[in-house]
Amino acid sequence: MGIGLREALHAESCRGRVPSAPPAADDDGTRVAVFLIAYELATGQPVGCGGLRLVGASRADVDYIYVLPYARWSGVSRAITEELTAWARAHGIAAVGPDGALAELAALRL
DSSP: OHHHHHHHHHHHHHTTSOOOOOOOTTOOSTTEEEEEEEEOTTTOOEEEEEEEEEEETTEEEEEEEEEOGGGTTTTHHHHHHHHHHHHHHHTTOOEEETTTHHHHHHHHTO
8 A cells, every 4th residue: 555655656756857766666664663554534545654764762754744636635644744743752752853844744734
């Protein structure tokens, strides 16, 4: 499920530019501390995702947050950022960066 969302993110971010290599299919996720997928209640289809990568014992960086275009402005990114923040606190992560990234993403209301 997450691979399709990662590919959609890559395709959207490359629009209008020379395409680069797609996300590595062999990324086994060992550097990802947590990866969340949000599903649409009515259909059960994945509509967004987000993840954190550990940088140190008490710090994590936002790997990325992505919401499919049709589901934006529906609160999906807010739900993902709230869950990522809760997970970080529950696991002793003191700082999630880069510098306020989750707060900025929540403000976008994707």
